[in-house]
Amino acid sequence: MDAVSERPRTAPTDTAESVTALAALASQIAHASLSVLIGVPGDDVHVVANKLAETILASVGYAVTNLGVLVPAAELVAAARDLRPSAILLSSLNGHALLNCGSVPRLLAEAGEEVPVYVGGNLCVGRTDWPLVLRRFAGLGFARVFPPRTDLLAGVAEISRELLQPRVVHAIRRSGAPA
Ligand code: B12
Numbered sequence: 001m002d003a004v005s006e007r008p009r010t011a012p013t014d015t016a017e018s019v020t021a022l023a024a025l026a027s028q029i030a031h032a033s034l035s036v037l038i039g040v041p042g043d044d045v046h047v048v049a050n051k052l053a054e055t056i057l058a059s060v061g062y063a064v065t066n067l068g069v070l071v072p073a074a075e076l077v078a079a080a081r082d083l084r085p086s087a088i089l090l091s092s093l094n095g096h097a098l099l100n101c102g103s104v105p106r107l108l109a110e111a112g113e114e115v116p117v118y119v120g121g122n123l124c125v126g127r128t129d130w131p132l133v134l135r136r137f138a139g140l141g142f143a144r145v146f147p148p149r150t151d152l153l154a155g156v157a158e159i160s161r162e163l164l165q166p167r168v169v170h171a172i173r174r175s176g177a178p179a
Contacts, residue, residue, distance in 0.1 A: 036057055037080055084113075095123070095124055118159050
């Protein structure tokens with residue numbers, strides 16, 4: 001899996017294309033029994049993208065557990081240990097992402113959980129230079145960091161393509177995640 005990219009590599013350019021791309025992946029997602037844990041960590045109350053993500057992910061066949069907003073990092077890690085999800089998707093909108101979820105990949109690794117963590121939203125306050133933000137989050141162990149205003153459909157399609165790579169599906173099954 002690539003570490004991080006500035007934007008989805010093969011992101012479709014409009015909603016209709018994204019819907020078509022995701023629909024084409026749906027049967028593979030169901031076949032691979034992919035599951036996902038989602039939430040908005042820390043002191044962040046922005047719930048809209050989280051609810052949209054839940055709806056999109058469930059509609060293409062993921063088993064979704066949504067921890068909602070204001071989720072402490074420790075709660076995310078505990079849920080990951082219980083559920084062994086195929087992936088974790090975080091939204092962080094209020095600009096406090098470093099504080100709110102920067103430690104999540106490290107805490108998961110320390111707990112022995114090998115699960116890719118994806119994050120998107122407004123990760124910093126104001127107009128911080130995106131390459132700088134990207135470098136900062138890349139160093140924290142996120143599987144992929146999505147820039148502000150990433151279309152959720154395109155993001156979910158990109159994440160799904162990564163999770164459906166045969167070696168990743170194999171690793172997910174071997175790790176004991178729901179199969
Ligand atoms: C509604 C709103 C609120 C509501 C939230 C209500 C609720 N419970 O959801 C209220 C009024 C409570 C609020 C409070 C605050 N807010 Co506010 N809020 C907004 C607003 C207007 C809309 C957010 C929204 O729902 N958008 C719709 C969703 C669908 O879009 P989105 O969140 O942008 O997410 C998109 C992408 O980022 C992507 N995405 C998101 N997550 C992920 C994850 C992955 C994996 C992927 C692939 C993609 C992805 O998908 C979405 C669709 O493209 C935005 C401004 C704006 N127009 O965006 C500000 C905004 C997010 N808020 C902001 C701020 C600063 C605050 C406050 C700190 C203000 C204050 N001083 O009190 C507080 C923080 C409260 C807290 N503790 O979190 C800033 C954040 C600035 C930053 N990060 O640089 C914004 C951008 C406004 C601004 N321009 O300054 N807010």
